[in-house]
Amino acid sequence: MKNRLKVLRAEKKWTQADLAAELQVSRQTVNAIEKGKFDPSLPLAFKIARLFGLPIETIFEEDA
Amino acid sequence: MKDTTTKPNEYEAREKRNSLNFVFWSFAYGISLVLSSFALLRPPVNKQLLGFVAIVITVGIGIAALMSFIRLIKGLDERVRKIWLESIAMTFAVLWITFGCLVLLHQAEINLIDSKEIGLLSIIAGLGFASGGVRTIR
Numbered sequence A: 001m002k003n004r005l006k007v008l009r010a011e012k013k014w015t016q017a018d019l020a021a022e023l024q025v026s027r028q029t030v031n032a033i034e035k036g037k038f039d040p041s042l043p044l045a046f047k048i049a050r051l052f053g054l055p056i057e058t059i060f061e062e063d064a
Numbered sequence B: 001m002k003d004t005t006t007k008p009n010e011y012e013a014r015e016k017r018n019s020l021n022f023v024f025w026s027f028a029y030g031i032s033l034v035l036s037s038f039a040l041l042r043p044p045v046n047k048q049l050l051g052f053v054a055i056v057i058t059v060g061i062g063i064a065a066l067m068s069f070i071r072l073i074k075g076l077d078e079r080v081r082k083i084w085l086e087s088i089a090m091t092f093a094v095l096w097i098t099f100g101c102l103v104l105l106h107q108a109e110i111n112l113i114d115s116k117e118i119g120l121l122s123i124i125a126g127l128g129f130a131s132g133g134v135r136t137i138r
Helices: A005-011 A016-022 A027-034 A042-052 B012-039 B047-075 B077-108 B115-136
Strands: none
Touching: A005 A016, A005 A027, A005 B077, A016 A042, A016 B012, A027 A042, A027 B077, B012 B047, B047 B077
8 A cells, every 4th residue: 555654744844753653653663654564554544644634545545 | 844843752662661561570480480490409398389389479470471461562553563463473383383393203202302392492482572573673
């Protein structure tokens, strides 16, 4: 699954550690999600969407 | 300028605390096993009584270590928890296969199982957990 997390985080000028603290996960988990190595669960994906104030489908996109 | 100030990551602080707690109880469990074994080699009092006391203490500390491990696993974020659970499953499978081989070797009288080989199983388990731990930081 592709995502725009890195771009959205950069727009807010947050580091991975900042985003990890907002989401209450480890920094490595933020890194893994950004690189597409780990797909978050639905609750975590909703948490990310709420944090950025965007619909979930504008952040996460299914691989073609 | 940043949209937010950096707030402390309570998750990481909690994970560190739970990890230290687990390491402490695991270490205590190891120490209790070693001390019990030494005490039973040269029992200063009745061996059966000492054995009973040693089992009660070791099981008590073992349960504390188990509870601290459950607390650690429950407190992890979903990615790290997934890695740890995969690591536990892999460790269990390796132990199961190794133990099966040891039993067959024992029955064929090629190699008789002794306490050192049982100790080897715990080293294999430790290596399995350690390999899981490495994956969590990548």
